[in-house]
Each structure stands twice: as structure tokens, then as C-alpha cells.
Amino acid sequence: MTELELKNLVLRIQNMQAEFQTTEVKRAEKAVPDKLYDTLSSFSNQNDGGVIVFGLYEEQNFTVTGVNDVQALQKKVMEQCNQMEPPVRAVFTAAEIDGKYVVAAEIPPVDITERPCFYLAKGRIKGSYIRVGDADIPMTEYEVYSYEAYRKKYQDDIRPIERAEMTSLNSGKLDGYLSRLKEGKPNLSMLEDSQIMELMSIIKGGKPTLAAEMLFGLYPQAFLPQLSIIAVCVPGTEIGNTNTDGTRFVDNKRIEGTIPEMLDGAMSFVNVNTRSRTVIDKNGNRSDISDYPMKAVREIILNALVHRDYSFHTEGMPIQLTIFQDRLEVTNPGGLYGRITVDTLCKVQPDTRNPVLATALELLKITENRYSGIPTIRREMSERGLPAPVFENSRGEFKVKLYKNAAENSETGDRTTAILDFCRTPRSRQELSEFLGIASTTYAIKTYIQPLIDKGLIQLSNPSAPGSRSQKFFTAKKD
Numbered sequence: 001m002t003e004l005e006l007k008n009l010v011l012r013i014q015n016m017q018a019e020f021q022t023t024e025v026k027r028a029e030k031a032v033p034d035k036l037y038d039t040l041s042s043f044s045n046q047n048d049g050g051v052i053v054f055g056l057y058e059e060q061n062f063t064v065t066g067v068n069d070v071q072a073l074q075k076k077v078m079e080q081c082n083q084m085e086p087p088v089r090a091v092f093t094a095a096e097i098d099g100k101y102v103v104a105a106e107i108p109p110v111d112i113t114e115r116p117c118f119y120l121a122k123g124r125i126k127g128s129y130i131r132v133g134d135a136d137i138p139m140t141e142y143e144v145y146s147y148e149a150y151r152k153k154y155q156d157d158i159r160p161i162e163r164a165e166m167t168s169l170n171s172g173k174l175d176g177y178l179s180r181l182k183e184g185k186p187n188l189s190m191l192e193d194s195q196i197m198e199l200m201s202i203i204k205g206g207k208p209t210l211a212a213e214m215l216f217g218l219y220p221q222a223f224l225p226q227l228s229i230i231a232v233c234v235p236g237t238e239i240g241n242t243n244t245d246g247t248r249f250v251d252n253k254r255i256e257g258t259i260p261e262m263l264d265g266a267m268s269f270v271n272v273n274t275r276s277r278t279v280i281d282k283n284g285n286r287s288d289i290s291d292y293p294m295k296a297v298r299e300i301i302l303n304a305l306v307h308r309d310y311s312f313h314t315e316g317m318p319i320q321l322t323i324f325q326d327r328l329e330v331t332n333p334g335g336l337y338g339r340i341t342v343d344t345l346c347k348v349q350p351d352t353r354n355p356v357l358a359t360a361l362e363l364l365k366i367t368e369n370r371y372s373g374i375p376t377i378r379r380e381m382s383e384r385g386l387p388a389p390v391f392e393n394s395r396g397e398f399k400v401k402l403y404k405n406a407a408e409n410s411e412t413g414d415r416t417t418a419i420l421d422f423c424r425t426p427r428s429r430q431e432l433s434e435f436l437g438i439a440s441t442t443y444a445i446k447t448y449i450q451p452l453i454d455k456g457l458i459q460l461s462n463p464s465a466p467g468s469r470s471q472k473f474f475t476a477k478k479d
Helices: 003-016 037-044 070-081 143-153 173-184 193-199 210-216 259-273 292-307 355-363 371-385 406-422 428-435 443-456
Strands: 021-024 050-054 093-098 098-105 129-133 136-137 229-231 249-254 276-280 286-289 319-323 327-333 390-392 398-403 459-461 472-475
Touching: 003 050, 003 093, 003 098, 037 050, 037 070, 037 098, 037 136, 037 286, 070 093, 070 098, 098 129, 173 210, 173 355, 193 286, 210 259, 229 259, 249 259, 249 292, 249 443, 259 292, 259 319, 259 355, 292 319, 292 327, 292 371, 292 398, 292 459, 371 398, 406 428, 406 443, 428 443
Parallel strands: 021 050, 229 319
Antiparallel strands: 050 098, 093 098, 129 136, 229 249, 276 286, 319 327, 327 398, 390 398, 459 472
């Protein structure tokens, strides 16, 4: 950093009256703060590093108060830098502003293989910090573990499940997998099946591995009860929104089984709880268009199942699939793995957190394992004219959001008019569901018809028994 860059940084801080993700302000007019280790750690643990600016007083609108002894300040800061592991190598710059000296200590990022950088006196678990906005927050035990897992290349997908026996696996599926493994591999085919299973991490120490249970288990959740998908459909745009009758979820399901079974179950849930409208082109050809491209939805769910963290730390955290009125979200435990970031998705080849699972699913024709998932999601959304997918990597989780066409919100009035026109003849639940292009009659009635009933625009043929199977819905007559 040059003197001019430091002066510009101070001016920016004063103009915005704020610290930043990569900037921390310390007064240090008379003495260096005794506690710098939290900021030294957090800046070292983020890819862009950070800058500590000494000589500004935050509580007085970031006024320049200056540093009395620049040399002494640098010495004392370096003393604290040397108490970090690995040691922090700060780079100092001083600049004179209004006759007073301001000093910047640039904190370079530590390579990911050496993270987390932590304060030796507090130890790795309690002395590691992460920057969140303008605050230094202690890392969770899982965040510390995630760096260690990458550095030491832990393979949690092949850890043995001690309570499990080979009888817990579907022998037919396992035999089919072993047959595929042997195809075109004469050397492998010469081995006994038990040897192949050890080599390919199906068993370890005589016990089925996590990968084996998640691929071939008769009921994996008997040993790993939370390695499932919690799927909910929300009657609004935020968790906590309710229907007029107080119902928080239009649909709510725990999806269990092997990875292929959970993938199928999740896709069925999405199909039931999203709309599908019929479009007829100028040539009279009919096609059904769903709220979201199902290829994109499949890739998101599959990626979550394959690339989630399967460590002990996240074993109690299921994948979350949430369908809101305006979007679909999938959240999986474990942030992006290794060096990959949201900005570099599709631009660099990522590290694989669960290589055995990924390779086995490729052999089973469930996934291509060619890093094509994210490009497929983006392409499918673009071809449908829908907003680009949103990827969020936060503390210990990765989330993907798909939004419906933003223009759909403006169609609410047209849809209401269409429903009222359709209901001039009394209609059943099934007729309304088909008219709206929604597979779930419950979702169709609660989301689109009930609000019109509440407004007095739609009436019931049998109001004393709202849940009657023979109930009809018709447009209220105007006075």
C-alpha cells in the first residue's frame, strides 16, 4: 500500500462512516491495543486479507487522532503477530494527514492449507476467528474442522459404520455395482469380491462404509437418522408465513433412503408442490411448462446429496428443500470445499469432498461427475428466461436459490380474473387444480382459492362443511 492509497482509504472510511469486511480501525493514539489477535486471525483467514488502520477515532466520526510513535507501534504490532500460528507477516505503511501520522498494517491471507490462523495462547479451537461484516467472530468447532479436513484430506464418505453389518446392504444392488466395476477391468475381475469391496471402500475393517450405506443400504437412516432431506412447502415467501387457517406448511415431508431414492423422492415432492401450466404453440403442439426447469432442480438436489459434508460434525443436519411461493431453495450442510468460492464456480476445477461417492454414482449413471452441474443449472434457467440461480456460501452451509419469473407477480390480477371466470360454473377441487396446472389439490386450494374465499370473491356450495369431498366453489354474485 502506498501513502496515497492509505490516505484514500482513510477518506473512504470517513466518508462512509464505517469499517468494512477488510478494514478495521484502531485509535492507538497513546498505546497499541493489547487485543489484536481476533482481527489478525480473521483477516488471515479470509481470501482478501485485511488492513488495520491505526490513528482514527471511530467514536468521533473516524477523526484522525494520529499515532505518537510510529516505530514503537510497528514493534508492538509485530510482537502480537508473532503470537499467531502461523505467524502473521504484516506490511506497514505510514502517511501524514493534517499533521498527524496514520499507520496501516496490511494482513496478508494465509494459504488455505495453513488455516485457520489462530492465537497460540488460546489454542486452535478458541483462538480462531472469522470476519463477518465489520466484526471478528469466533470460529465454530466445525469451521475449524473443515480446514483440517481439507488440509489432511479426510474422507468422511468412507468412514466405517460400526453398528452396521453386511446384511444391512441390498445384496442385489451391491452385486450389480460389483459387476459394473469389473467390466473392462481384467485385473480387478481376478480378485475376490471381498477384496474388491475393500479396495473400493465399500467395506473398511469388515464394516460397511458410509458410502456403502448411502448407496446400497436397505435403510441407511437406521444408522444415520439425520442424513435425509427435510422438504417443506411454505404458503408465503418466508418461513413462518401461514395460511388463513394458521397452517405453516402446505406440505411437509422427511425423505429417506439411499441417495438415488432420496433424489427420486425429492423430485416427486417438487413435482407435486409446484405448478405446471399447459402451453400450446402456433402449430397446435401442447407442452407442459413447470415453475422451474426440472433438470436444474435435479442437479441442485443431486449436488447437495453428493457434495454435502458427511462428517460427524454435520451428521445430525439433514439437507433442507424449501418451496416458497416465489422461489425454491436447497441448503446442504458444509460450505464449498477447498479453494473453490462462489465467484470461481464453473471457472476452476473444484476439489471433491466425497470422491468415493461421486465416482460410484458416476458408475451407476446417476451423475456424470464432470463438473457440469452448475453450468447445467445456469443454462436451464437462462433458456427458460428465468432469473439466474443464486449461490450462497455461508458459515457451514451452501445454499442454492431458484426464483420464478419476476413478471409472474404482475400476473396475479389476471390469474384472479381467470379463476373467477372459470368458477362462474361451480367447480370441484380437482377441476380447479387441473385448471391451475397444479398437481396438488391441497396446494392449489390453499394458495390460490382460499384467499379469494377470504375476500368474499369465491363461495362454497356447502359452507357448513368446508372439507366436504363434494364441495364446489363458485364465483360470488355481485350485489
